[in-house]
Amino acid sequence: MRSVFVTISMSMAAIxxxxxxxxxxxxxxxxxxxxxxxxxxxxxxxxxxxxxxxFALSDEIRSYGEFIAMAVFAFVIIAALVEYxxxxxxxxxxxxxxxxxxxxxxxxxxPFERIQALHMEQAPxxxxxxxxxxxxxTAGTNGSEVDLQxxxxxxxxxxxxxxxxxxxxxxxxxxxxxEPSKSLVHLTPKELLKVGLTQNHLRIGFIAFGAIVALxxxxxxxxxxWLASWPDVVWMVLKWSWFLFIPVGVFAFLLFSFVLSLLxxxxxxxxxxxxLNQQEVSLRGGxxxxxxxxxPLSKVQILEWRSNVARRLLGIETLxxxxxxxxESNQSGKDLSMAIPGISExxxxxxxxxxxxxxxxxxxxxxxxPSRFLLYRTLFFRILTAAALTFTxxxxxxxxxxxxxxxxxxxISARKVYESHWMSVTPDTCMIxxxxxxxKRSMFTFHQLQRVVFNQNTIMRRRGVAHITLATAAGNRxxxxxxxxxxxxxxxxxxxxxxxxxxxxx
Amino acid sequence: MDPFENNKLELEGLPQLGDQDFEMxxxxxxxxxxxxxxxxxxxSILFICCVIAWAVMVKEAAISDFPMVLWIVLxxxxxxxxxxxxxxxxxxxxxxxxxxxxxxSYRAGFFFHAYTTVPFNRLQHxxxxxxxxxxxxxxxxxxLYTAGSSGANLSISGMDPVDAQRIRDxxxxxxxx
Numbered sequence: 033m034r035s036v037f038v039t040i041s042m043s044m045a046a047i048x049x050x051x052x053x054x055x056x057x058x059x060x061x062x063x064x065x066x067x068x069x070x071x072x073x074x075x076x077x078x079x080x081x082x083x084x085x086x087f088a089l090s091d092e093i094r095s096y097g098e099f100i101a102m103a104v105f106a107f108v109i110i111a112a113l114v115e116y117x118x119x120x121x122x123x124x125x126x127x128x129x130x131x132x133x134x135x136x137x138x139x140x141x142x143p144f145e146r147i148q149a150l151h152m153e154q155a156p157x158x159x160x161x162x163x164x165x166x167x168x169x170t171a172g173t174n175g176s177e178v179d180l181q182x183x184x185x186x187x188x189x190x191x192x193x194x195x196x197x198x199x200x201x202x203x204x205x206x207x208x209x210x211e212p213s214k215s216l217v218h219l220t221p222k223e224l225l226k227v228g229l230t231q232n233h234l235r236i237g238f239i240a241f242g243a244i245v246a247l248x249x250x251x252x253x254x255x256x257x258w259l260a261s262w263p264d265v266v267w268m269v270l271k272w273s274w275f276l277f278i279p280v281g282v283f284a285f286l287l288f289s290f291v292l293s294l295l296x297x298x299x300x301x302x303x304x305x306x307x308l309n310q311q312e313v314s315l316r317g318g319x320x321x322x323x324x325x326x327x328p329l330s331k332v333q334i335l336e337w338r339s340n341v342a343r344r345l346l347g348i349e350t351l352x353x354x355x356x357x358x359x360e361s362n363q364s365g366k367d368l369s370m371a372i373p374g375i376s377e378x379x380x381x382x383x384x385x386x387x388x389x390x391x392x393x394x395x396x397x398x399x400x401x402p403s404r405f406l407l408y409r410t411l412f413f414r415i416l417t418a419a420a421l422t423f424t425x426x427x428x429x430x431x432x433x434x435x436x437x438x439x440x441x442x443x444i445s446a447r448k449v450y451e452s453h454w455m456s457v458t459p460d461t462c463m464i465x466x467x468x469x470x471x472k473r474s475m476f477t478f479h480q481l482q483r484v485v486f487n488q489n490t491i492m493r494r495r496g497v498a499h500i501t502l503a504t505a506a507g508n509r510x511x512x513x514x515x516x517x518x519x520x521x522x523x524x525x526x527x528x529x530x531x532x533x534x535x536x537x538x
Numbered sequence: 539m540d541p542f543e544n545n546k547l548e549l550e551g552l553p554q555l556g557d558q559d560f561e562m563x564x565x566x567x568x569x570x571x572x573x574x575x576x577x578x579x580x581x582s583i584l585f586i587c588c589v590i591a592w593a594v595m596v597k598e599a600a601i602s603d604f605p606m607v608l609w610i611v612l613x614x615x616x617x618x619x620x621x622x623x624x625x626x627x628x629x630x631x632x633x634x635x636x637x638x639x640x641x642x643s644y645r646a647g648f649f650f651h652a653y654t655t656v657p658f659n660r661l662q663h664x665x666x667x668x669x670x671x672x673x674x675x676x677x678x679x680x681x682l683y684t685a686g687s688s689g690a691n692l693s694i695s696g697m698d699p700v701d702a703q704r705i706r707d708x709x710x711x712x713x714x715x
Contacts, residue, residue: 333686356685482660482684483691487652505686523655524552530657531640537660 043197050123050194053187057120057131063161064119064182068112076108121180123191125198128168130178142168142178144199148331148355149368150192152316152324159322164188169368196326200311213309216379217372219301219317227374228297230342236296237289297373306372308383313353315370325370330536331355332387333506336474337380344471348374351383354506356537368506388477394458400522405497406513407450414442455511457522460529462502464511474509476502478526479533486523488516502526505537555643555655559636567696568630570675575626579619586612625649635694637705639712642682644694656682656692658709665690666702678702 077084093100111134119132127143151167158164158181166188168178183191219227248255304317313332316324334354343349355368385392418438422431448468455464463475485501485508492498498519501510514522593599629648636643645653662685668678672695680702681690694702 482686483654483656485652485654487647487650489650490648493651503684503686503691505684507686520554521552524554527555527641527655527657528552530660 043200046190046193046197047125050190050198051125053190054121054123054194057122057129059116059120060180060182061163061184062116062182063163065112065116066157066161067181068115069108072108072111072115076104123194123198128178128195140178144195147195147199149325149327150195151326152188152192154318154322156320158182166191196312213307213314214382216306216308216313216383217304217375218306219304219374223374224298224301224304226346226348227301228294230340230346230348231293231297232340233286233289233293236293237285240289240292241285301373304373306375308386310386313370313383315372327353327355327368327370329387333480333504334474334476334509335384335387336472337375338467338470338472340470347376349377349380351375351380354504356505384475388461388475391458391461391463391475394461397456397458400455400457400511400514400518402450402453402511402513403495403497403515404450405492405495406453407446409513410446410449411442414446415439418442453512455514464509466512476504476509478502478529479535480504480537481526481530482537484523484526484530486519553638555636555638555653559638559643560634560645561636562631562634563694563696564677564698566675567677570671570677570696571626571630575619575623579623582615582619621649633696635697637708642692642705642709644692654692656684658712660684661709664706664709666699666706668699672696680705 115132115134118134118137119130121128121130123129127141130140130142132138132140147168149169151169152164153167154164162184163182164185166180166183168180180188180191217223299319299321301317302319304315306313306315310329312326312328314324314326316322332353333356336352336354337349338352339349351372353370353372355370381392418435421434421438425431425434445468452468452471453466455462457463460479461475461477463473465471465473481502482505483503485503486498487501488498492513493516496516497513498516499510499512500514500519500522501508503509511519511522590601593604594601625648629646632648632651633646634644636645640659641655641657643653643655645651662683664683665681666678667681672678676699677696678699679693679695680697681694682692684691
């Protein structure tokens with residue numbers, strides 16, 4: 033009981049200190065001007081780019097270059113100052129109000145209960161001047177989100193904690209007894225290495241390769257000139273020995289991808305910490321761009337784990353937590369989700385126990401398996417691919433070799449695909465498993481569903497097979513090639529749960 | 539979090555959504571769809587005939603000179619028209635909606651058949667729209683929106699406006715949370 037009081041008084045203190053600090057209309061830190069300045073300059077350059085190019089070409093105008101540049105700079109600086117001056121925000125115990133606008137004055141009111149998530153982000157420029165950004169995701173019709181970009185760290189924290197406390201006080205008067213938050217993931221250098229090493233290096237390598245090819249275009253002339261300056265001997269040597277460079281090239285590419293993706297992981301996940309307490313999951317980390325995300329547990333719609341072979345060997349997975357995107361249809365199209373790499377099974381179980389409590393305690397789970405149609409279908413298409421491949425080579429030996437390797441692979445992989453696709457269901461929660469080499473399982477409750485879709489094509493109808501799609505507010509999940517009778521049962525069951533449930537879906 | 543429950547999964551005895559629940563859309567919607575199909579088929583055939591006639595008469599090309607690709611495209615187009623006709627003709631019986639106490643379902647499609655159910659207690663808002671052609675035919679489209687994805691999640695075109703309004707009234711009265 034005592035801890036309950038402590039929590040309430042703590043959250044009251046958080047609200048009070050927030051009200052004290054931000055009760056009256058207030059501006060952001062003055063250095064926020066920098067951000068307005070760079071934003072406006074960027075917008076200006078982007079929208080008048082063709083005009084600028086024209087100026088640069090015209091000699092007459094170029095002679096006034098300094099004056100024009102100064103005028104533009106002055107204009108941008110004044111605009112930034114005015115914008116900074118006009119942007120004021122304050123909070124009361126129910127909502128946050130923002131007044132802003134360069135020419136037109138705009139007042140935005142955000143009730144705390146509409147706030148979906150609060151993210152703290154610190155980009156390098158903010159770190160340099162000791163500021164931090166607070167991003168407020170709301171469930172608005174026009175995807176309106178508010179960005180406070182220049183707050184002191186202490187201010188941002190105070191604001192965030194105050195809003196969180198005020199919101200939970202408004203939404204549910206019952207406070208949870210505060211427990212020390214459990215650590216889900218803490219990527220120490222060793223753990224970070226594990227995550228970094230087991231990434232999909234090739235994907236990143238190909239992306240980088242694509243970027244290099246795209247970059248080649250504008251510098252084509254220079255590169256060609258540089259290559260032409262090489263002595264002819266080099267080309268002679270290359271002409272006769274280029275094949276020697278294939279293994280070297282492949283190796284270099286692999287090494288390059290590997291280093292790049294490892295570096296990427298270090299930058300992205302440096303000192304990543306995911307914590308779970310009774311109300312929310314929080315995630316923070318990052319090397320250059322620091323971030324801090326929080327998702328309230330009651331807003332979680334889907335948990336999804338993905339893993340590849342290497343990660344499974346190390347006993348880690350990547351967990352993605354999907355949050356309801358908006359009360360209205362989500363027009364911006366991005367889903368609100370948070371990825372936690374390197375999570376262990378134990379930590380996952382702890383999270384599941386918190387979010388879907390009945391899952392762990394449910395004594396019996398019903399298993400739905402796909403119809404054997406899936407097996408035959410996969411096999412059919414793999415064999416078809418093998419047959420198509422045999423036409424690409426001319427020699428009989430090649431054909432036989434292809435058949436000898438691809439056919440067993442087709443049988444084994446079809447079998448594996450079929451076996452790793454299944455679904456386990458408790459009365460209110462389900463988990464869909466799929467994938468064989470790259471495994472994926474997603475988990476959600478029936479009462480959070482928004483609608484149900486059943487579909488099949490002519491062939492599937494004849495074979496008595498159907499797909500069933502369960503749609504939550506954070507996206508759809510489909511279980512494919514289920515027996516039609518089972519699909520109908522699941523369909524009716526989900527509807528019955530949705531229509532009976534009294535509890536909130538978000 | 540909701541109060542903890544742990545009921546057995548009782549799959550028997552649930553209210554089942556079956557074929558008998560579905561109502562067909564008005565016959566004039568069927569005629570409208572068939573007319574649309576007929577018009578497109580007729581116009582495209584007419585167009586192709588004109589082109590061939592022009593090539594033969596004016597350009598004096600022999601039929602055998604036409605490239606193979608042209609015949610393949612023509613064959614593909616006629617197969618497509620045929621399949622489309624079949625799906626329109628036979629698909630209409632499979633098109634319909636089912637109004638139950640707590641949800642609205644819609645099914646459609648012949649080659650790719652799907653049915654969707656939106657429970658009223660998950661509904662965000664509904665919308666009735668009517669284009670110029672639909673207005674002439676006294677038909678309308680009922681759209682239901684739920685959370686979580688862009689666009690309408692259930693869109694029933696070819697509904698009688700009176701029925702659509704009745705459904706909306708029912709939702710306003712009984713639906714919602």
